[in-house]
Amino acid sequence: MTRTPASAMLLMYRRDLVLAFRHWDQIAQPVVFFAMVTTLFPLAISPELGQLRELAGGILWVAALLAALLGLEFLFRADHADGTLEQMMISGQPLALLAIAKGAAHWTACGLPLVLVSPLLAVSLGVPGAALCTVVVSLALGTGILSALGAIGAALTLGLRRGSVLLSLLVLPLAMPALIFGARAIDMAIRGEEAGGPLLLLAAMLVLAMTLAPLAIAAALRISAE
Amino acid sequence: MNWTWLHKFASPPHAYRLAGRLAPWVGWPAFALIVVGLYGGFVLAPPDYQQGEGFRILYVHAPSAWMSMFVYATMAVAAAIGLVWRIKLAHAVAAASAPIGAWFTFAALATGSLWGKPMWGTWWVWDARLTSELILLFLYLGYMALRASIDDRDRADRASAVLAVVGVVNLPVIHYSVFWWNTLHQGATISKIGKPSITGDMLWPLLTMFLAFTLYYGAVMLVRLRAEILRRERDATWLREELRL
Numbered sequence: 001m002t003r004t005p006a007s008a009m010l011l012m013y014r015r016d017l018v019l020a021f022r023h024w025d026q027i028a029q030p031v032v033f034f035a036m037v038t039t040l041f042p043l044a045i046s047p048e049l050g051q052l053r054e055l056a057g058g059i060l061w062v063a064a065l066l067a068a069l070l071g072l073e074f075l076f077r078a079d080h081a082d083g084t085l086e087q088m089m090i091s092g093q094p095l096a097l098l099a100i101a102k103g104a105a106h107w108t109a110c111g112l113p114l115v116l117v118s119p120l121l122a123v124s125l126g127v128p129g130a131a132l133c134t135v136v137v138s139l140a141l142g143t144g145i146l147s148a149l150g151a152i153g154a155a156l157t158l159g160l161r162r163g164s165v166l167l168s169l170l171v172l173p174l175a176m177p178a179l180i181f182g183a184r185a186i187d188m189a190i191r192g193e194e195a196g197g198p199l200l201l202l203a204a205m206l207v208l209a210m211t212l213a214p215l216a217i218a219a220a221l222r223i224s225a226e
Numbered sequence: 227m228n229w230t231w232l233h234k235f236a237s238p239p240h241a242y243r244l245a246g247r248l249a250p251w252v253g254w255p256a257f258a259l260i261v262v263g264l265y266g267g268f269v270l271a272p273p274d275y276q277q278g279e280g281f282r283i284l285y286v287h288a289p290s291a292w293m294s295m296f297v298y299a300t301m302a303v304a305a306a307i308g309l310v311w312r313i314k315l316a317h318a319v320a321a322a323s324a325p326i327g328a329w330f331t332f333a334a335l336a337t338g339s340l341w342g343k344p345m346w347g348t349w350w351v352w353d354a355r356l357t358s359e360l361i362l363l364f365l366y367l368g369y370m371a372l373r374a375s376i377d378d379r380d381r382a383d384r385a386s387a388v389l390a391v392v393g394v395v396n397l398p399v400i401h402y403s404v405f406w407w408n409t410l411h412q413g414a415t416i417s418k419i420g421k422p423s424i425t426g427d428m429l430w431p432l433l434t435m436f437l438a439f440t441l442y443y444g445a446v447m448l449v450r451l452r453a454e455i456l457r458r459e460r461d462a463t464w465l466r467e468e469l470r471l
Contacts, residue, residue, distance in 0.1 A: 152388075156385050156389060163375075170368045170371075173400075174392070176400060177396075177400050216388055219388050
């Protein structure tokens with residue numbers, strides 16, 4: 001039976017989500033890590049909310065970035081180990097589209113939970129209520145960018161020793177532009193300024209990453225799975 | 227069109243011999259131009275009206291910064307050629323270039339830091355160009371780390387090539403985002419085509435140094451390329467004959 005690429009993508013997405021939700025601990029770990037790293041900052045800097053508010057954008061973004069990196073390592077590992085990846089490659093479906101589906105599923109399981117808890121952590125850092133919407137939008141866009149860029153790194157480091165350290169080394173420099181605009185958007189919103197500009201730039205980066213990254217992911221997967 | 231010349235050009239024995247023959251023809255002019263450029267920059271050029279003698283580090287700093295980007299671009303182009311046409315020599319060129327580029331990036335950062343201390347009063351500022359240069363260094367280090375951690379040569383070549391291409395697509399994004407983020411660095415000196423904001427006495431040694439550094443990269447790359455070919459072809463019969471083992 002042949003499937004259209006769209007239905008293959010949908011199947012892939014659903015399969016990955018089912019697998020992810022069966023291992024709920026893998027979903028919970030980045031969220032707990034995110035909360036824990038955010039807690040470190042008040043302890044290390046000062047419990048004073050006025051001071052934390054100044055740094056909130058940066059703290060939330062750095063913590064979310066590191067938390068999102070945690071889950072990336074597992075993106076292709078199981079599929080590589082049990083041969084599913086080879087089946088994907090010989091299935092006749094475009095590998096780049098399947099990579100988009102896998103990336104989207106990864107974002108739903110790893111990025112979205114971070115976005116959902118972010119308002120809570122933001123409030124604990126003294127971010128005013130009016131800025132919470134910007135926090136959510138900027139992190140939603142940012143974790144999306146990181147899922148796309150991170151998938152390239154995950155595909156390149158597939159099956160390597162010490163892959164996780166290498167993965168952060170490869171992905172973090174590429175993610176810095178997103179960090180700059182994401183943290184700035186939150187910062188501007190906290191000061192009561194209009195944060196549309198940086199958010200639009202983030203959205204543009206997400207579109208660019210979603211367009212080009214799948215090609216690189218597919219190429220990297222083919223190289224790594226040989 | 228007949229492409230046999232390209233395959234001959236890309237064959238390891240031919241490239242090995244050609245690189246060996248070309249290296250001195252690039253290396254000695256590089257050496258001569260560095261001597262001329264440094265003499266012109268350190269002795270002949272007048273002191274800057276604002277920065278005094280301190281500006282002279284420009285003659286090492288600016289060419290290093292230029293090379294850091296030029297080498298990355300060369301590396302990415304070579305990697306893309308290797309990836310698309312599966313030419314192993316192109317991968318060898320990319321592999322030989324990466325450490326050179328990383329050192330140029332480091333040199334640009336180090337000289338910039340030395341320059342920053344008397345001029346801005348601090349060793350390091352989170353200025354846009356400094357930061358994007360630092361990110362470039364991280365990209366080089368990531369590239370070399372990925373290459374080093376894959377044992378299979380063919381996979382190492384192609385995986386690092388994908389990374390180099392991804393990096394080169396990202397470089398403009400990184401550069402401009404960092405630029406909008408913060409800037410303190412003085413404006414570019416000679417990119418204003420037509421009317422550079424520098425006098426002729428100061429300019430010609432700088433241009434000489436640019437050319438010298440580019441040639442220097444060429445020479446070192448050729449030598450490293452030969453070493454890379456030796457490493458890759460260590461079991462080949464042509465190499466035994468070549469080295470008369």
